[in-house]
Amino acid sequence: MHAYRSQTCAELTAANVGETVRLSGWVHRIRDHGGVLFIDLRDHYGITQVLCDPDSPVFNEVEKVRSEWCIRIDGNVKARDADLVNPKIPTGEIEVFIRDMEILGSAEELPLIVFGDQEYPEETRLKYRFLDLRREAMQENMKLRSDVVASIRRRMWDTGFREYQTPIITASSPEGARDFLVPSRLHPGKFYALPQAPQQFKQLLMVSGFDKYFQIAPCFRDEDPRADRSPTDFYQLDMEMSFVEQQDVFDTIQPVIQGVFEEFGGGRKVDTTWEQISYRDAALWYGTDKPDLRNPIKMQDVSEHFRGSGFAIFAKILEQEGTEIRAIPAPKGPSGEPVGRKFCDRMNAFAQKEGLPGMGYIFWREEETLVQRNVPHMTPEELAMAILTSNVGEENAEPIDQPAGPEGWEKRKVMRAAGPLAKNIGPERTEAIRQQLGLGVGDAAFFLGGKAKAFETVAGKARVVIGDELGLTDKDRFAFAWIVDFPMYEADEETGAIDFSHNPFSMPQGGIDALSEEPLDVLGYQYDLACNGYELVSGAIRNHKPEIMFKAFELAGYGEDEVRKRFGGMVNAFRYGAPPHGGCAAGIDRIVMLLADEMNIREVILFPMNQRAEDLMMDAPSDPTNEQLRELRLRVLPPED
Numbered sequence: 001m002h003a004y005r006s007q008t009c010a011e012l013t014a015a016n017v018g019e020t021v022r023l024s025g026w027v028h029r030i031r032d033h034g035g036v037l038f039i040d041l042r043d044h045y046g047i048t049q050v051l052c053d054p055d056s057p058v059f060n061e062v063e064k065v066r067s068e069w070c071i072r073i074d075g076n077v078k079a080r081d082a083d084l085v086n087p088k089i090p091t092g093e094i095e096v097f098i099r100d101m102e103i104l105g106s107a108e109e110l111p112l113i114v115f116g117d118q119e120y121p122e123e124t125r126l127k128y129r130f131l132d133l134r135r136e137a138m139q140e141n142m143k144l145r146s147d148v149v150a151s152i153r154r155r156m157w158d159t160g161f162r163e164y165q166t167p168i169i170t171a172s173s174p175e176g177a178r179d180f181l182v183p184s185r186l187h188p189g190k191f192y193a194l195p196q197a198p199q200q201f202k203q204l205l206m207v208s209g210f211d212k213y214f215q216i217a218p219c220f221r222d223e224d225p226r227a228d229r230s231p232t233d234f235y236q237l238d239m240e241m242s243f244v245e246q247q248d249v250f251d252t253i254q255p256v257i258q259g260v261f262e263e264f265g266g267g268r269k270v271d272t273t274w275e276q277i278s279y280r281d282a283a284l285w286y287g288t289d290k291p292d293l294r295n296p297i298k299m300q301d302v303s304e305h306f307r308g309s310g311f312a313i314f315a316k317i318l319e320q321e322g323t324e325i326r327a328i329p330a331p332k333g334p335s336g337e338p339v340g341r342k343f344c345d346r347m348n349a350f351a352q353k354e355g356l357p358g359m360g361y362i363f364w365r366e367e368e369t370l371v372q373r374n375v376p377h378m379t380p381e382e383l384a385m386a387i388l389t390s391n392v393g394e395e396n397a398e399p400i401d402q403p404a405g406p407e408g409w410e411k412r413k414v415m416r417a418a419g420p421l422a423k424n425i426g427p428e429r430t431e432a433i434r435q436q437l438g439l440g441v442g443d444a445a446f447f448l449g450g451k452a453k454a455f456e457t458v459a460g461k462a463r464v465v466i467g468d469e470l471g472l473t474d475k476d477r478f479a480f481a482w483i484v485d486f487p488m489y490e491a492d493e494e495t496g497a498i499d500f501s502h503n504p505f506s507m508p509q510g511g512i513d514a515l516s517e518e519p520l521d522v523l524g525y526q527y528d529l530a531c532n533g534y535e536l537v538s539g540a541i542r543n544h545k546p547e548i549m550f551k552a553f554e555l556a557g558y559g560e561d562e563v564r565k566r567f568g569g570m571v572n573a574f575r576y577g578a579p580p581h582g583g584c585a586a587g588i589d590r591i592v593m594l595l596a597d598e599m600n601i602r603e604v605i606l607f608p609m610n611q612r613a614e615d616l617m618m619d620a621p622s623d624p625t626n627e628q629l630r631e632l633r634l635r636v637l638p639p640e641d
Contacts, residue, residue, distance in 0.1 A: 004072055004104075010046025014093040016077045021096060023048060024072040024104065026134065027065050029115050037062055038095075041073065044139070048091045050075060052098040061101055068114055068134070070105035073098045122602070127616040129607055141604050144264060145592045149216055151263055152237055152588075155256045161214040161239065166201035168218070169193075173200060173566070178222035180232075188633040194220035194233075197585060199505060200570050202240040203542055206581040207573040214239040216588065222613075227600045228534055228590060231613040240583035246525050246541055249582050250274075250482060253537065257529070257586060261478050264595045269477040274529075278485040282530075283452065284326075287460020289486075292533035293479035295467030299459060302327045302447070305433050311424040314360075317449045324452060328463050329437045330444040333471035338442030339363055343469070344419065347446055350465060354458040356448065360421045362430060363444035369414050415441050464533065478531055478594070485509070486526040489519045489555060499556050502526045505570075506540035507582075508552060515551045522555075525582070532594060539584025546574045 004024040012021065025043035032038075036053045039062070050073055052062040065071060075096040086092030111127075112120045114134045125132040132138055153163070172179045172193040179193040195201075197219050205213045217238040225231035237256075241249065254274060261270045275293070282289050285298040303325045306314040317323050330339050330347075344361040351359035417430040437445055446462060448455040467473040488508055490501035498519050506524040508514045514522050529537035543549045549571070553563045564571055592604040602608040609615055629636065 001074075008045040009041055009043040009048040010090050012048055012077055012091050012094050012096070014079060017079045017094060019077045020074065020099075021077055022072065022074050023050070023096065025070070026114075027067055027069045027071060030065070030067065039065070041071070046091060047089055048094075048096060049080075049086075050096040050098050056098050058098060058101045061103075062098060065101075065103070066107065068107040068110055068131070069103060070107075072102040072104055074100040123610060123616060126602075126608065126610050129617050133606070138603075141592070141596050141598070142606060144596055145588070145604055148260055148264055148592055148595065149235075149588060151260055152256060153216065155259055156214045156237070156239070159212075159252060159256065161212040162210070163215055164205060164210070164213050165215060166195070166198040166205075166217065168195065170195050170201075171566070180220045180222050183632045183634055185631050196221050197236070198238050199503075200567065202238060202583065203505065203544075203570060203581065204573055206240055206242045206542075207576070207578045209242075211242045212240075213583075217585075225609070225611050225613060228593065230589060230601060230605060230608060231611075232609050235588040237586040237588060238583075239585070240581060242579040242581045244541075244580070244582050246484070246527065246582065249539060249541075249584055250276075250527075253529075253584055253586070257480075257536070257591075260591065261595065265478060266595075266597075269474075271477070271479050275481040276484050277481050279483055279487065280485070282481075282483050283456060287456045287458075287463060288533075289483050289528060290530040290533060290535040291460075291481060291483075292464060292467075292473065293481055293530075294475065294477050294532060295464065295473040297329055297331075297463050297467050297472065299326050299328050299463060300437060301325070302433055302436060305429045305436075306425065306447075306449070309425040309429055311360075311421055314447070314449050320451075322451050323449065325447055325449040326452075326455070326459055327433065327437055328446040328448075328459060328466060329439055330446060330466050330470060331439060331472070332442040335471060336442070338365060339444035339470065340365075341418070344444055344446070347462060347466065350462060351448070351458060354461065356455060356458055359462065360419075360447040361444055362417050362419045362422045362433065362447075364415055364417050364434060364439060364441055366413050366415055366441045368411050419444075421447065480529060480531050480536075483528045483530055484526075485523045486528075487520065488522040488524040488526075488552070491520060497557065503538070503540045504553065504556070505542050505549075507543045508548070512545075512548045512551055515548070515555060519555045527584070529584075529586075534590050534594065535587070536590055536594075537584050537586045539582065541580070541582035544574055544578040544580055546571055549574065 001022050004022070006022045007016075009023055009025050023041055023043075025041045025048075028040040028042035028047060030037065030039050036051060037059075038049060038051045040047050041050050052059050056062065073096065075098045077094050077096055080086075080093060080095055110131065112118070112124055112131055114131060117137070120132075133142065156163070169182060169192045172181070172191070173196065177196055179196065182192040182194065184190045184192060198215060198217050202213055202215075215238045217236055218233055219236055220233045223229060223231055239253065241252065258270060258272065271293075277285075277291070279289055282291055284301065285291070287299065301324050303318055303323075306325045307318050309315050314325050318325065332338055340363065344363055348359045348361065351357075417427065417434070422430045433445065434440075439445060446466070448459050448462075464473075486502050488501065488506065489498050491498055502524060503526055506526045509523045509525060525541035527539055528535050543552060550560050550563060554560070558566075589601050589604060593601050596604055598604055607615070607617065614620065624634075624636070
């Protein structure tokens with residue numbers, strides 16, 4: 001028999017009854033039922049119930065074991081009584097009576113319990129990650145990650161791509177984040193960089209004639225941590241293709257991503273039609289360039305309805321250049337419950353917590369009123385319009401505090417707008433807003449004003465909250481959209497200096513002629529794929545012509561000499577017959593996070609850093625020794641207060 005096991009803890013079934021077996025694993029749970037000890041023995045594959053009573057020759061030894069001890073047992077497979085069968089696990093029909101046991105590794109008192117679903121502080125979980133990873137949920141997440149990566153590789157090979165490995169030690173490159181620098185011992189005072197992405201190398205592969213490249217690539221960026229981003233390193237599906245346009249990249253990567261979500265999405269709906277939305281429209285409609293399209297709400301510009309209106313705050317805002325008033329529609333959800341004043345007040349408080357003065361609102365409700373009998377019967381919407389354009393209702397209506405008499409009056413339902421904004425701008429403007437937004441009885445709308453950059457992010461967050469709280473967001477779905485037509489450049493708000501807003505190696509739309517125009521109007525062949533509010537993919541058609549590349553970098557403040565110095569390899573390569581090419585990169589960690597239905601990316605990374613970019617388990621970053629510093633000819637300055 002094998003030294004440690006004849007089967008795993010997931011393999012034994014009723015067909016094995018009567019056999020002598022050997023199992024190894026961890027003590028998952030111990031139960032003492034009147035002198036009979038039951039142990040759930042766990043390995044990577046599953047759980048088998050083993051038991052021991054005083055008739056066992058090793059009963060006294062078994063009594064000593066505790067949770068998470070690693071043991072080997074020999075025993076006889078027995079069938080469970082019918083009423084004790086556990087259908088939830090593959091081994092639920094049997095149990096193993098222990099005849100012999102060996103302690104392979106005892107465990108001290110545990111800093112966190114593996115069995116169950118107790119919550120522990122993240123610092124504890126990361127310090128003892130090797131224990132945290134034993135938990136069932138973490139095991140499932142990491143198996144999912146491995147399976148997703150394997151599936152991606154198969155799909156890329158099936159599409160005609162080959163995998164190539166690019167260097168990990170390279171030169172610094174402006175990719176939009178800080179580099180991790182590596183000092184050179186052989187070249188004192190000089191530094192390598194860990195690659196933020198294999199960007200330059202994959203483009204050089206296209207110049208080298210490889211046509212289709214992919215890699216599951218590690219990337220390194222010294223970034224501030226957040227829930228959906230690792231602060232140090234991450235993995236991405238990196239790909240590049242020659243002789244392609246933007247749509248070719250979309251058509252190539254969609255079956256790969258869509259197929260992975262269909263394979264591992266747990267039955268959730270996966271959209272097969274992926275919209276293409278311009279960056280400008282995404283900002284206007286959703287307040288973000290990574291919109292969650294499961295939420296049907298689209299924001300709209302309603303500035304004209306407030307220009308010169310009785311609502312002085314918005315009217316004065318619109319007198320300033322570059323300002324607008326934006327509406328967030330809030331239709332009643334599937335329950336049919338009307339959106340009322342309490343919800344509107346909560347959203348106003350939400351905006352204040354986000355740092356804005358507040359958020360105006362209008363809500364529409366249906367009321368009964370007295371109307372002259374000779375008025376034609378209309379829908380509430382038609383009657384609302386009639387009230388605006390005639391004397392019906394507003395002048396002739398009375399409160400409903402008594403039955404209608406025979407004097408020519410009758411009760412009729414009418415839609416009315418309520419809220420501070422409605423009172424200030426009047427019924428005609430209110431009705432025009434309602435019609436533009438396509439709202440009706442029971443619906444509401446929220447309003448923010450100023451320069452878009454000042455309120456757009458909050459508006460986007462408010463849209464998400466409204467969709468969630470009103471039950472409008474379809475949580476059982478993966479919704480994708482390509483965001484296209486990104487601006488090539490952005491201006492620093494304080495200095496006005498022009499810099500790249502996205503990937504600096506992208507081809508500008510319109511080629512070199514476009515670079516002679518206003519830089520902030522130049523669009524690039526750049527694109528992102530958004531899914532459920534996260535950016536999953538980013539890419540571009542590359543700038544493969546040196547003259548266009550020099551001009552593009554010149555507008556961002558990089559002279560030709562500096563471009564040659566920093567990107568000499570790529571510039572030189574482009575002089576020798578570079579093909580048109582483009583590609584993208586998909587974040588493996590985020591894909592798995594969405595598939596695992598986790599809110600924090602650290603739940604799908606084996607050994608992540610904490611919020612301060614520290615590895616508590618390995619004590620990194622750590623202080624270098626004096627000998628190391630001398631070898632590198634470095635001196636460490638004390639931290640500033």
